[in-house]
Amino acid sequence: MIETSDISINSSGASLVALHGPSPDRWPTRRGSLTRPGKPLHGLPQDFTMQVSDIPDEPDDSEAGRDLPSEIMRQLCCHLVELENRWNAEVRVAVEIMMDTGRRPQEACTLRWDCLTRDTDGKAVLLYDNHKAYRKGRRLPIADATAALITTQQQRVRAQFPRTPIADLVLLPTGYANPDGTKSIADVTQQHREWVLSLPTFVLSMSTPDGAQTVRREIEFDKKNIFPYAYRHTYAQRHADAGVEPDVLRDLMDHRQLTTTQRYYRVSEKRRREAVDRVTTMQFDRSGSRIWRRAQRLLDSEHARRAVGEVQVPYGLCTEPTNVAAGGHDCPVRFRCVGCSHFRTDVSYLPDLEAYLADLLRGRERLAAFAADSWAKAEAMPSDEEITRVRRLVKRVREDLEDLTDEDTLQIQEAIAVVRRSRRVVSLGLPRTGPPEDLRPERPTG
Template identity: 65%
Template sequence: MMIRAAQTALRRLNTTPETERVKDVWDMAVFGHAGSLPFTPVVQEPLREAMKIWVYDDLPRRRNKNAVHHARAVISAMALLSESLWLQRPDRGMAPSAWGRGDIIAFTNRMGYLTATGKLSAARRLAFTRFVRRVLLRFRTLGLAGPGQVLAGMPVDFAILPEDMPDEPEDTEAGRDLPEEVMRQLCAHLDDLEAMSNVETRVATELLIDTGRRPDEIFTLGYDCLQQDPDGSPVLAYDNHKAYRLGRRLPIGGETAETVRRQQQRVRARFPTTEPARLKLLPRPKTNPEGTKTFKDIHTPHRAWVDALPDFLIPVATIEADTPVTHMVPFDKKKIFPYAYRHCYAQRHADAGVAPDVLKELMDHRLITTTQGYYRVGAERRREAVDRVTALQFDRNGQRVWRTAKSLLDSEHVRRAIGEVATAYGVCREPSNVAAGGHACPLRFRCLGCEHFSTDVSYLPDLEAHLADLLYSRERLMSAFEADDWARAQAMPAEEEIRRVRRLIERVRTDLDDLTPEDRAQIEQAITVVRRTRTVMLGMPRVGQPVPDLRPPRNLL
């Protein structure tokens, strides 16, 4: 080991970023990061050289430890573009001046094929397409397509356009929390985890469950991480390495604070001579004489512990012979991993009614949309949101649907469950169409002329998009589009339909404008919930702000 370390140090002795950037595999220590960065997956030399320039330009903008991980992900995306060029073009894509719109179409089709065959997830397809779009645009702003540059002659149409982007995938990632029955069993068997591994593994797991922090944020906790707010409430001080946000503070419950205090006592007893400021709360068990090296590997012992536990049985409701029946089925243990506890933390707080802005701060996210991917909207919150948007409901003529409030809301909830089917910009309650799942519309989907159609304020973006589509179709048919008169007349959007859509939009906007700012804010939040379930703004609370102690109970079995 010492010899290898000496060889590495000698190799890096005269290495600089300027000399490293010309290589096909970079030693990222030269740039202040760990690991290596290979560009070899990008086959075409011009594209590979352009990627080196892009990464060299992008690295200084990413100051956290995930900079290399991000660069690898972007290179992987560009490698798929490189592979598509290699497979689709006669010249294997070696000449940038020959690239064109056809190559972009071939690439997007290949991405769709990889997703359809299960080789690429829908979320990764979207992320990789975004990477390619951003990188190709950056190539141009860096001047790499100019004369004498590495991508000289690259056509303007060799770019990912907005319409080339795949749709947002179904929200399958939200709510990767563990069922309550599973969490109870895990908490009841924490003693087994300590027996199989060590006390640091158990404490790390308890803190992951209780605080919802990322694993590396727990591993790097300092000995003095337990602090207090001015009112004496316990606070966990940690560093958000992912977002390069240091000195973060998270309110925690009394039992979690006691877990930290017990671990502090163990660490102090083990390393009595080391200065507290240098100690780690979870020191590495071996090769760590002063307690200053951080505990890192929890995934391996955690997986062994989970696999050794009995099956986790959870109730699943089914219908047998028109009778509801509940079966206890095994839960997939592969879904139990350390990062899942972060989703559990978000879900517990969302279910407890923690305000969206508070939960965003608790999760320490910059954007609310990030937080929204960590939890599912529960039935009670969906009902409350439906109650709000139903109060702004309109029929096909743009008239407010005024009925007795209670009967209106109750009927709306029933219809959402069994008596309606969604259309592009509202809901249909025509019985035969509902029974056919929306595929048997007697009016051939001319919803604006049907008494069974209604819409509400949550459909406003869809109505606006439908109006734009109608106007575009009308203009296109009125232009040089060649067709027989009868076909053109059948395809032409009716002026009455355009007028009714406009009237609906104006009516909805008018009612929104009449609301007070407070009421409008509540309606907009309800719209977000309703549209997501056909996300909660959850980041750091103010010092001293009370947060419910939602620590899962221990030893309930």
């Protein structure tokens, strides 16, 4: 952190926001004379700018694993009536919206009355403001059940404040010093905590080994793990479990960076195991020869071997013992993996192999036209053998994919998504945000 009397710069960029105002496309350093001698950015060019995308997302409560099990969610939903009776309808609706949409408490509490709209297909869309990232007018596809909840609340508010213009109304008005219905309720964290503590013990059923058998036992769930932000984690986890692609989930969570979204969910061991089984059936060596394996015959020892006997390298896996022991940092052929007999790849690395081939071809064209000594160009020039080997490998993997049935292709694609997500390597494309599946647990209406 760099601190002066004029500015304090940290990873969140909050001080820049304070200096230049919220939500600009970029912050030019020449404003405020920050690049002058003695100033915190002295030495940078006058035209240097910091864009919004350059500022990391501030970590919220974003540790994966804080989602609530569906069994706990069902028990909570059964007690929503008690939440309304203890406080009021606005507090209940705020909590339900957080459960359904994964929005932050402030985003749910400050919704405008006219926050519900429809897209071109007639599907319900929630309009909200992302206060944390200074983004207004955000759009989130929501389920019909959530839209019905909001519609009922709109009718209740309109009946309570019939003379206030709709543009001035809020969806969740406070009951204190608010004669026109234009002030929203404050944060509901305290009300939520008191409600949870007043509820009966939460019970979670779990399977545990008992000798040679597996028995189901009921254990008490710690109420400290039930807090408003846990609903945001639950929203992310259930969409990830449903197979929503990471870049789509990033848009649903309204994060700037994919790495932030990935901290909100985890790939379950079961899904990871199933994906590894499926992808392993399409594994290839450096020559493009398929290494035939049957996924259903893989033993637990095979999964353990994959974890300790291989190390991830660019475009695949390495089984060379010395390199594995060094965590992939002791490669004697300088990561020319496609020329090494210890190299393995599978269908999940196809996008990386294709990108690598494109880089090799571009590099060869650039070097051919570059003004440099012949020995320097020869040293840096990708070899024809490497390009041929990568091209052959890409072709072989593609051919095997084309031979699959439509059903097998779909299963392989789903497995690839899980495997790539678990190793933090994803294939980004144009975001495709659509209405999420209605995963809203059944809850009482009274």
